[in-house]
Amino acid sequence: xxxxxxxxxxxxxxxxxxxxAAHCDxxxxxxxxxxxxxxxxxxxxxxxxxxxxxxxxxxxxxxxLGLGRVELCAIAEELGRAVAPIPFASTVxxxxxxxxxxxxxxxxxxxxxxxxxxxxxxCLATSEGPGVIGPATLTSKVxxxxxxxxxxxxxxxxxxxxxxxxxxxxxRPGLFLVDLKGAGVTRETLKxxxxxxGVARIVFDGAAAERVGEAGAGFDLVQSILDRAAVLLAFxxxxxxxxxxxxxxxxxxxRYAFGRVIAGYQAIKHKLADMYVKNEVARSNAYYGAWxxxxxxxxxxxxASAARIAAxxxxxxxxxxxxxxxxxxxxxxxxxxxxxxxxxxQLSLVAGAPKVWKERLVSQLEQKNAA
Amino acid sequence: xxxxxxxxxxxxxxxxxxxxxxNAAAHRAKFGELKPNTPEHMAxxxxxxxxxxxxxxxxxxxxxxxxxxxxxPIQSVIFGQEEGKAGLGYGYFTIGLGMCVxxxxxxxxxxxxxxxxSPAVKGEEIWCQLFSEPAGGSDVAALRTRAVKDGDExxxxxxxxxxxxxxxxxxxxxxxxxxxDVPKHKGLTMFWIDMRDAAVECRPIHQMSGGREFNEVYFTxxxxxxxxxxxxVGDGWKVALVTLMNERLAVGGSSGPNYREILKLAQELSGPxxxxxxxxxxxxKLADWYVQSEGLKFTRFRTMTALxxxxxxxxxxxIGKIIxxxxxxxxxxxxxxxxxxxxxxxxPDTAPAEAAFQQSLMWAPGLRIAGGTDEILKNIIAERVLxxxxxxxxxxxxxxxxxPTGR
Numbered sequence: 001x002x003x004x005x006x007x008x009x010x011x012x013x014x015x016x017x018x019x020x021a022a023h024c025d026x027x028x029x030x031x032x033x034x035x036x037x038x039x040x041x042x043x044x045x046x047x048x049x050x051x052x053x054x055x056x057x058x059x060x061x062x063x064x065l066g067l068g069r070v071e072l073c074a075i076a077e078e079l080g081r082a083v084a085p086i087p088f089a090s091t092v093x094x095x096x097x098x099x100x101x102x103x104x105x106x107x108x109x110x111x112x113x114x115x116x117x118x119x120x121x122x123c124l125a126t127s128e129g130p131g132v133i134g135p136a137t138l139t140s141k142v143x144x145x146x147x148x149x150x151x152x153x154x155x156x157x158x159x160x161x162x163x164x165x166x167x168x169x170x171x172r173p174g175l176f177l178v179d180l181k182g183a184g185v186t187r188e189t190l191k192x193x194x195x196x197x198g199v200a201r202i203v204f205d206g207a208a209a210e211r212v213g214e215a216g217a218g219f220d221l222v223q224s225i226l227d228r229a230a231v232l233l234a235f236x237x238x239x240x241x242x243x244x245x246x247x248x249x250x251x252x253x254x255r256y257a258f259g260r261v262i263a264g265y266q267a268i269k270h271k272l273a274d275m276y277v278k279n280e281v282a283r284s285n286a287y288y289g290a291w292x293x294x295x296x297x298x299x300x301x302x303x304a305s306a307a308r309i310a311a312x313x314x315x316x317x318x319x320x321x322x323x324x325x326x327x328x329x330x331x332x333x334x335x336x337x338x339x340x341x342x343x344x345x346q347l348s349l350v351a352g353a354p355k356v357w358k359e360r361l362v363s364q365l366e367q368k369n370a371a
Numbered sequence: 372x373x374x375x376x377x378x379x380x381x382x383x384x385x386x387x388x389x390x391x392x393x394n395a396a397a398h399r400a401k402f403g404e405l406k407p408n409t410p411e412h413m414a415x416x417x418x419x420x421x422x423x424x425x426x427x428x429x430x431x432x433x434x435x436x437x438x439x440x441x442x443x444p445i446q447s448v449i450f451g452q453e454e455g456k457a458g459l460g461y462g463y464f465t466i467g468l469g470m471c472v473x474x475x476x477x478x479x480x481x482x483x484x485x486x487x488x489s490p491a492v493k494g495e496e497i498w499c500q501l502f503s504e505p506a507g508g509s510d511v512a513a514l515r516t517r518a519v520k521d522g523d524e525x526x527x528x529x530x531x532x533x534x535x536x537x538x539x540x541x542x543x544x545x546x547x548x549x550x551x552d553v554p555k556h557k558g559l560t561m562f563w564i565d566m567r568d569a570a571v572e573c574r575p576i577h578q579m580s581g582g583r584e585f586n587e588v589y590f591t592x593x594x595x596x597x598x599x600x601x602x603x604v605g606d607g608w609k610v611a612l613v614t615l616m617n618e619r620l621a622v623g624g625s626s627g628p629n630y631r632e633i634l635k636l637a638q639e640l641s642g643p644x645x646x647x648x649x650x651x652x653x654x655x656k657l658a659d660w661y662v663q664s665e666g667l668k669f670t671r672f673r674t675m676t677a678l679x680x681x682x683x684x685x686x687x688x689x690i691g692k693i694i695x696x697x698x699x700x701x702x703x704x705x706x707x708x709x710x711x712x713x714x715x716x717x718x719p720d721t722a723p724a725e726a727a728f729q730q731s732l733m734w735a736p737g738l739r740i741a742g743g744t745d746e747i748l749k750n751i752i753a754e755r756v757l758x759x760x761x762x763x764x765x766x767x768x769x770x771x772x773x774x775p776t777g778r
Binding site: 001002003004005006070245249252253260261263264266268269270272273274276277280281282283284285287288290291294295305306309310313355357358359361362365366369 | 372373374375376377380445630631634635638648651654655657658659661662663665666667668669670672673675676677679680687690693694746748749750752753754756757758759760761762763
C-alpha cells in the first residue's frame with residue numbers, strides 16, 4: 001500500500017508552494033481582480049512556464065518534462081491554494097491532456113511544444129447558453145472545414161490562442177481545433193463571478209476548424225477530456241479548501257468576542273471540524289482520482305466523478321463558512337475570503353456542475369452493478 | 372501511488388493466507404453457523420482466538436514474549452483484511468485487547484501482567500471497560516462511583532452504564548472517585564476488578580433498538596486489594612487517557628447496509644414518478660453516500676500507507692465515526708421512506724432486505740453516541756487536530772463535592 005505522495009512528489013509540491021509564495025501573493029491575484037482590462041497575470045504565466053509546469057506531463061520528445069500525472073496533481077493543489085490567476089487549467093488539464101489522449105501526431109507536434117514553452121494558451125468551448133449542453137441544443141456547425149456558431153461562456157477564451165470547440169459536422173457532433181487568432185473569430189471578455197479568470201463570448205463565422213479524434217465522437221471526447229480535467233481541478237479545489245480552513249483558524253484564534261478568542265466557542269470549533277472532515281473526504285477521493293488518472297485505470301470515470309463531487313462540496317463549504325467565521329470583515333472587498341468564494345464557484349462550474357457529475361457517477365455505478 | 376503490497380508485505384500476506392487456508396476452514400467446520408451472543412458462539416470465538424495466538428496472529432504488534440505476534444502495525448492490518456475475507460473475526464476481544472489489557476500492561480506490576488496478559492491474548496479471559504456513568508458520559512471525569520480506602524483494601528460503591536459485554540466478561544478496569552475534595556480530574560483512581568465477584572451486579576440495558584447488548588453494572592461494597600490499583604492514587608485520569616487513546620480506533624467501523632444495498636433496493640421499487648432509482652433527488656444522495664464511503668475507505672488506505680512507511684498515521688482517521696454514523700442514519704431513513712407505507716415494517720420475514728434498513732435506522736442513534744458523541748468527536752478534531760482552544764471549564768478549580776449537579 002502506497003497511497004500518498006512520494007517523497008519526490010512532496011518535494012515538488014513544497015517547491016511549488018515556495019515559488020507561488022514568491023510569485024503569486026495576494027497582490028498578484030488582486031492585480032487581476034481589480035483591473036477589468038486584465039484576465040490573467042502574464043508575468044506569473046511566464047514564470048510558471050519557466051518552472052516547466054506547463055509541460056509537466058508533456059513527453060520529452062515534445063519538450064516537456066515527461067512527469068507523471070500525480071506530479072501535476074501536486075502542482076494543481078498548490079495553484080488552487082494560491083488562487084493563481086492564470087489559464088493553467090484550460091491550457092494544461094484540458095488542451096494538453098486532450099491532445100495527448102486524442103490528438104494526431106501532427107497535432108501533438110504542432111501544439112504540445114508550444115504549450116510547454118508558454119507560447120500557447122488553450123480553452124474548451126462547449127456551452128452555448130444556460131443549462132447543460134447536449135446533442136439537442138448544440139447549434140455550432142462545421143461545414144467544409146469552416147466553423148460557425150456562438151460559444152458562451154468560454155473560460156480563458158478571451159486570452160487563448162487555440163480553442164477546442166464542440167460542434168456538429170454533417171449532423172454528427174465532433175471536436176475541433178480552432179486558431180483563435182485566425183480569420184472568422186471575434187470575441188469579447190464577459191463579466192464573471194470570478195474576475196481572476198477570464199471568460200469570453202466567441203463568435204465563429206467561417207473560422208478554420210480541424211477535427212480532433214473520431215468524427216461523431218464529440219460528446220464522448222468532451223467527456224473523456226473532462227474526466228481527466230476533473231481530477232486535476234479537484235486538486236485545485238482541495239488546495240483552496242485547505243487554505244480556507246487555515247484562514248478561518250488563523251482569524252478565529254486572533255479574534256476576541258465576549259472576552260475570549262472565538263476559536264474557543266463550540267459553534268466555531270464544530271464548524272472548523274466540519275470543514276476538516278469534508279476536506280479529508282475530498283483529499284482521499286482526489287488521491288484515488290490521481291491514481292486512476294496516472295494509471296489510466298478503467299475506474300477513471302467513477303474516480304473522477306467522486307473526486308470532483310467531494311472537492312466541489314469541500315471547497316464550497318469551506319469558502320462560505322470561512323466568510324462566516326470572519327463575520328463582517330469577511331464580507332469586505334479588502335479581506336481575501338471572497339477570492340476563494342469566487343474561485344470555488346468558478347472551479348465547480350467550469351467543467352460541469354456537481355449535479356452533472358453526481359448523475360455521471362450514479363449512471364456508472366448502475367452499469368457496474370448491472371455488469 | 373499504488374495499492375499493491377511491498378514485497379515484504381506481499382510475503383506476509385501470502386503467509387497469512389496460507390495459515391488461514393489451513394486453519395479457518397477447520398474452525399468453520401467445527402462451529403458452523405452459530406448465532407451471535409450465545410454461549411456456543413462465545414466458545415467458538417475463544418477457540419479461534421486461541422488458534423490465532425498459537426499461530427502468532429493474535430495481538431500481532433505485541434512482543435512474542437508476552438504472547439503476541441512480534442509483528443508490525445501494517446502486518447496487523449494485513450492479517451485483519453485476510454481474516455475478514457475468510458469470514459472470521461469476532462468482536463468479543465476488541466475492547467479488552469484494544470483498550471483494557473494495554474492499560475494493565477502500562478500500569479500494573481510484573482506479577483499482575485504475567486497473570487493476565489497471556490490468558491487475554493489466548494481468549495481465555497475477556498475484559499471490559501467500566502468508565503461511563505449516569506452522571507458521567509461525555510464528561511467521564513464527573514463520575515461518582517466511590518472507592519474508600521480500608522486498610523490494605525478499597526471498598527467500592529456506585530454504578531457504571533453502557534458497559535459492553537459486562538455480562539460475559541471475566542475482568543474489568545474500573546475508574547473510581549477516591550477524593551471528592553479536589554477538582555474532578557484530580558480525585559480519580561483506576562483499579563482492575565473481578566467481574567465474577569458477588570458484589571458486582573450486571574443488568575442488561577433495554578435499548579431503544581430492542582436489543583440488550585450493553586449493561587448497567589452496580590457495585591455494592593465491592594472490596595478490592597490495593598495491589599489491584601493501576602497507577603497512583605489520584606492519577607486515574609492519566610491512566611484513563613491511555614485507555615481512551617485507543618477507543619476511536621476500536622469503535623470506528625460500522626456495519627449495516629451501505630450505498631450498494633440501497634442502490635439495489637431502489638432498482639426494485641417504484642417512486643411517485645417512476646422507478647425509485649430514476650429519481651434525481653435520490654441519485655444525488657446516492658452519489659454523496661458513495662463519495663463519503665469511498666472517502667473513508669481511501670482515508671484508511673492513507674493510514675495504512677503511513678504504517679507501511681513506518682510512520683505514525685496522521686489524524687485523518689478521526690473523521691471515520693462521524694461520517695459513518697450519520698450516513699448510516701440518513702441512508703436507512705431514505706430507504707425506509709422509499710419503501711413508503713411498507714417502510715414501517717421491521718419483521719425480517721416481511722420487510723425488504725430482511726429489515727436491514729429498519730434495524731439500521733434504530734441502531735444509528737446509538738452509533739452517533741457510542742465511543743464519543745458527534746459533538747465530542749468534533750471537539751477532539753477542533754482541539755487535537757486543528758489546535759483550537761479547549762472549552763471554558765467552569766468546574767476546573769472546584770472541588771468535586773461542590774460541583775453543581777442539577778440535582
